Amino acid sequence: MAAGAVALLLGGVWGYTRLKNPYPFFGTAYDARPAATTFAGTDQDDRAFAFAPDGKTTTALFFGFTHCPNICPLSLSYLTKVRQSLPEAERANFRVMMVSVDPARDTPARLREYANFFGKATAVNVPEPQLAGVARAYGVGYEKADVKSPSDYQINHTTASYLIDRNGRLRVLWDYTQLPQVDRVAADVRYVMANPAP
Template structure:
């Protein structure tokens, strides 16, 4: 199945605003839309200093328990998506691997891409591993079961919904498409919208800033 046409056409800021209004109300939406006066001049939208990333706990693409906290010491790039997504998710993962490859070798090993599935019914561990490793040998995936997934997504300001449901395995998924940069200390530093990912050099700059 694919992401709904509405999700593909809707510009990312409106998708994210819709989700934040649904899961977090106006304060959360205001946070994302307001550019923070940041002396580091991030390309993405910066979060306030000291904002600890919400927990992510589930099963990794290797079938073992995985938590975001276990990845401290690396910059983690978090994206919520699903395996049957026709364009947004593969485009995002390919863009993030270009960013990783553009980093010097010493920094490249300190960056971790993490795809969090918003379709835990269909996205099995073996499929998730094959999918993320297609884009990068180091990429990780995470499956969080419901209802924990819904609570986790809300904490991240992520919205998703299942539409055109005709059977247990037949439906479409709409989801917000923000990409979140977590620094090695576990703090949420930047969110990029999908249109920014084409500017590899600027994304690399943001990543290098948090690795310093």
Template sequence: MTRTQKTVFILVAVVALILGLTVNKVLTSKGQADPTALLDAGIVLLPQSRDLPELSLVDQDGQAFRVDRLEKQWSLLFFGYTFCPDICPATLAELRQLRTLLPEEARDNLRVVLVSVDPQRDTPEQLKKYLGYFDAEFIGLTGELEAIQKLANAVSIPFIPADTSEENYTVNHSGNLVIVGPDGTQRGFIRAPLKNAKLAAQLPELLKPAG
């Protein structure tokens, strides 16, 4: 490599570095989240949002709840059940704590939804009683097992239905959360176990109302 070529190479590298720093500064100034910080908090955003299936479940008040009602706010969906011995109560307690760590605007723009993977035992009444131990604003959904499986598969949180003939049966399921945007589409996941301090730092920017 000649001296002139080396000089040109160095100039190109310097220009590239300056452009990179400039682009990073512009993105930061626009309030865009740092992908590395999001991943460190356990937040995985999809490269392209996914539509949710058109189906109806039943909420904790016994009212029909269409999945397309998950609009206008951000939602965190957790697939679990009220007779779960460990993952579910721990996750719901962490979600209750997370809400207290968020600023008011972010908290008001976020709903937490427990989708039951044990509809045989999780009646609306059972869901309402159980969620009341954590946060009365949490939403509980139950319904036909087939519909719940369809939703779980669509958002890539499959579970293994239990043998309900067994006494005190348990259900194998994931502890990950599904992120649903205000447009009703899946935007990503939050990986378990939850890192509340880091989530509280990253979620407010993500949960800002559109516009």
């Protein structure tokens, strides 16, 4: 009887979890579906850019910089593969975006060269101190490291990517190590595109 009671309890917990999140996301789901913080800056084409929900575009967002030796280019590469794997109709409404954590060096021209290398990625420069507030809102940390001169340094930063639905709700967080599994990341994207938060 005790074993049966434990099994019943575990089954109830499992069922409750499934009711809260019926879709088995590969990334970590945001149960509360909080609103993603909006922000403004300059994009890679040197145009004013404002990130806000538009009712049609789903966004994969991460914070990086163009001098990053490995994680940032790989993140962009994997997310671009996710975008390319989508059916054409869905691809048009899925955006890959990088917000620079190195606004001093990541000029629009530098961002344009970087973003163009990865297809149709959007790259945004948000100046300080606004950048610090945006990063904090997303739980992103960053700091200069290995500083040799004012223009020669690296930036240590967190490496998560955030999936934001077309209504501006945070839905999924992927750890950098999950991005190489393109098919599973794409499945998360397709589900969120088809099921935006109200």
